[in-house]
Each structure stands twice: as C-alpha cells, then as structure tokens.
Amino acid sequence: MNESKRTLIRAGAGALALGATAAVAQTAAGPLLHLPAAELMPRAKGKRRVVICGGGWGGMTAARYVREAAPDLEVVLLERNPIFWSCPMSNKWLIDEIETSFLMHDYLTPARRHGYTFVQTEITGIDREARTVHTSKGRVGYDWLILSGGIRYGFEAWFGNDRQAIERTRTDFASAYVASAEHMSVKKRIQEFKGGTFVMTLPPPPHRCPPSPYERAALMAWWFKSRKVPAKIVILDPKPRIAPISIGFRDAYAELYPGIVEHVPNATVREVDPFNKVVKTAAGDFRFDDAILMSPHQAADIVWKAGLVGRTADGKPTGWADVHPLFYNAKDDPQVFVIGDSVGAVSPKFGHYPKSGHVANRMAKSVARHIAQQARGEPLTPVIIDNLCYMLVNNEPKEAISVQFDYRIGDDGILEQRQIDYNDRDPKLWAEDLRWASLMYQDFAR
Ligand SMILES: Cc1cc2nc3c(=O)[nH]c(=O)nc-3n(C[C@H](O)[C@H](O)[C@H](O)COP(=O)(O)OP(=O)(O)OC[C@H]3O[C@@H](n4cnc5c(N)ncnc54)[C@H](O)[C@@H]3O)c2cc1C
Incomplete structure (x- = not known):
C-alpha cells in the first residue's frame, strides 16, 4: 500500500480512538504507525454513489441536478471551504455595491433541500483504479466521480x-x-x-x-x-x-x-x-x-491528482483536463467527469469554453443527465450549452456591458462558437446582471 493510501495515526493510548479520521503530523511526542485511511462513509448496500469534488459553481449545481436526474443514486459533495463564496459579483462587492450576504451561502441548506451529503474536507488524493477519493477525513468510494475544483494559481x-x-x-x-x-x-x-x-x-x-x-x-x-x-x-x-x-x-x-x-x-x-x-x-x-x-491559471490540483491533465504533442502538460468535448468524461474512464473551469480545449475552432460560473452551471446539468443515462444503461446524448457575462463599468449611474456566447455542432461534427459583444453601456444590463446572479444562487445554493 503506498503513502497516498494511508493515514498516519499516532501510536499509544487513545490513538485509535481518533478513528483514523485525519493525517497526524509527527512530533517528538511519539512514534507514528501506518494504518489504512478509514472509510469516511461506507456505502449503503446496493446503493450506487456519485462523489463530487469541489463545491463551487459546478459542483453545487451537479449535486442538486444528479439527485434530480437519478434519485436512486447517493450523492456526496466534498469541499474544503466551510461556506460558499461567489467570485461572480465579487468585483462589485469590492467597492461596496453588493452585500456580503448576496455572495455567501451555507452548504447545508441546499444539501438538506436536495437530499445530498455535504462533507467539509480537503481532498488529498484520487485513486481512479480503486475508485476512491482520499480526504483529510478519510476515504470515500465512488461509482461516478465529478471533479469541479476550478483553478489553481500557476x-x-x-x-x-x-x-x-x-x-x-x-x-x-x-x-x-x-x-x-x-x-x-x-x-x-x-x-x-x-x-x-x-x-x-x-x-x-x-x-x-x-x-x-x-x-x-x-x-x-x-x-x-x-x-x-x-x-x-x-x-x-x-x-x-x-x-x-x-x-x-x-x-x-x-x-x-x-x-x-x-x-x-x-x-x-x-x-x-x-x-x-x-x-x-x-x-x-x-x-x-x-x-x-x-x-497564469491552471486546472485545480485535484485534476492533476486524478491524472487527467492533457498533454501537448511534445508531451508537456497542457495544464487543463483532457475530457470529451461534449460529455466531459475521461476518454479512458467514462464514469469520471470534469466540469467547470478545469476543462481543457473542447474545439479546434475556438479552444476553451469561457471559464465562467454560467458555463460550469450548464456543464453540471449536462453531466447530471449523462450520469442518469449511464445509470439506466442508455447512450449519452449531448447537451449544447451557452454562456453569458455582465460587466458593471460605471457605478454612478449604474451601467453595464455584456457578452454572450452561443454554441452549435457544425456540419463537420465540430463545436462552433458565436460571440456577441454588447458594447453600449446600459442600466438595463446591470438589472439583468442582478437577476442572473439571483437566479443562479436560487438554482444551486439555496
Ligand atoms: C472576479 C471574478 C468575477 C467573475 N465573474 C463572473 C461572472 O460575472 N459570471 C460568470 O459566469 N462567472 C464569473 N466568474 C468565474 C466563475 O467564478 C468561475 O468560472 C466558476 O466559479 C467556475 O466554477 P467551478 O466549479 O469550476 O470552480 P469554483 O466555483 O471555483 O469551485 C471549485 C471548488 O472546489 C474546491 N476545491 C478545490 N480543490 C479542492 C480540494 N483539494 N479539496 C476540497 N475542495 C477543493 C474549491 O474550494 C472551490 O469551492 C468570475 C470569477 C472571478 C474571479
């Protein structure tokens, strides 16, 4: 058993009472024993499980919509942060135009409402061979895996x-x-x-x-x-x-x-x-x-840990997940999906989807449908997504500009992108922005 599959537990009285829940650093106080990391959540008999890594825009949406599309599957959402914080709208918060309460949402309310399990924990490893996610609280087995870890700074x-x-x-x-x-x-x-x-x-x-x-x-x-x-x-x-x-x-x-x-x-x-x-x-x-x-930005650590980062022709890491451009699953592991900002190029015509919360939300809904199809033994059908972004540029009066992206599969079977810029500053676009954000939070965070 290699290091990533173990949790270190201090030997001595009371050590086992820790329940092998977390890695324990070595100190002068005593020697360390190697024990297998405890199973954080044993699976109910006969119940298949979807584990979602990362409770941001993509992960929270996926948790809700997998539950809705496949109610027989158990859904576990793993996230390091104690509370959801929205990067979209945060620029306006920097200048006090948005309340903190608009951006912050607790994780338990949507988990309770939609019937999934939320665990606040650091994801430390992903063993695709054993279909297991390792976390600071123990290991979690999966039948389907969705990675929505966002980005890391490079x-x-x-x-x-x-x-x-x-x-x-x-x-x-x-x-x-x-x-x-x-x-x-x-x-x-x-x-x-x-x-x-x-x-x-x-x-x-x-x-x-x-x-x-x-x-x-x-x-x-x-x-x-x-x-x-x-x-x-x-x-x-x-x-x-x-x-x-x-x-x-x-x-x-x-x-x-x-x-x-x-x-x-x-x-x-x-x-x-x-x-x-x-x-x-x-x-x-x-x-x-x-x-x-x-x-520079790159796919989140968990994509690297899962061995899903693509390679360039000369063998260098692209920095982004190499997944199917329409289904977002790994080419060699069809029940493992990556969504949101971590996803690599999806089309030779335009490269990456814009890395937005809107796109992460749309990808999450597609993947929920794909997992439900796989669970029923049906073939996957592609879902065409879209993107929309509003940008406030004036605060007195409030005026925004925006950009919209539409997609279609071309006659050659390759994804195509159409971009429409709305360059004229308009108070109506600011009103639309507020409405867009409210609907989004309503969709996955409340
Ligand atoms: C300033 C700013 C403004 C933006 N404005 C807009 C906008 O107007 N419209 C729009 O659509 N998008 C906007 N975005 C982009 C949007 O925030 C991202 O595209 C979106 O969050 C991507 O979703 P995601 O699920 O891929 O990643 P995230 O939402 O970042 O979620 C990833 C989650 O994974 C967790 N995680 C990662 N690694 C681990 C680990 N090892 N263990 C446990 N948890 C882990 C993270 O804590 C995080 O919660 C904006 C972003 C910024 C920074």
Missing part, C-alpha cells in the same frame, strides 16, 4: 520553486481569483489605497472569467475617482487588445476614467519582483505602489 511559471517569492506575492499582492480570504485583503487594499500606481497583471489565456479583470479595473477606477484618490491603474495585458467586449471596455476607460486607467497590450510578464515591487514585461518594466498580480 506561480511556478514566474518563480520556479522560489517559495519565498511565491508566498510574498500571495500575501502582499493577492488577486482574489479563487473563493478564499484573499477577497477581504484585496478589498482592504483597494479601499485604503492612498494614491500612486496600482498595477494589475492579467494571466495569459485561457484563464478564469476573461472579462472580469477589466471590470475590476473599471470599478477600482470609479472608487478612486469618486474619492479623489490620485491613483493610476495600469493593466498589463499579454493579449494584443482587450477581449472580450473590447469596444465597451475601451470606451468606458476613455470616457469615464481618462488618465486613471491605462491598458498596456502585449505585456507578457517576463519577471516579477514582489520585494522591490516591479514587473518586467515584453512591453517594458513597471514599478508599482500596490498590485493585483494574477499568475
């Missing part, structure tokens, strides 16, 4: 193994692009900024929610402008132009925040020095007083 692309630089960057210049305490810190830094240069590095595509960094820059600019903070926001963008909603963001910066927002194209990051506060890019070197440093 700081190694900037710093290699320099942990000091990585930790300094995470601590001082957090980006708040995963649900975590980073949001509190970013909000404080924006609201307490006294003036100077605030740099924002954008990750290279594909990354989580492509238009959201531009929205954040606009709302930060509004905050600084309305409070007369002498600040300049410099967006270091590796792309040649703003995208998506290029014209809408460009006009908002020029018309609403002249001299406050500077967008620098082709600014691929070459070097980051968090100690001396400088970013070196292909478009020049930029010193900063404060910064939101977004490293």
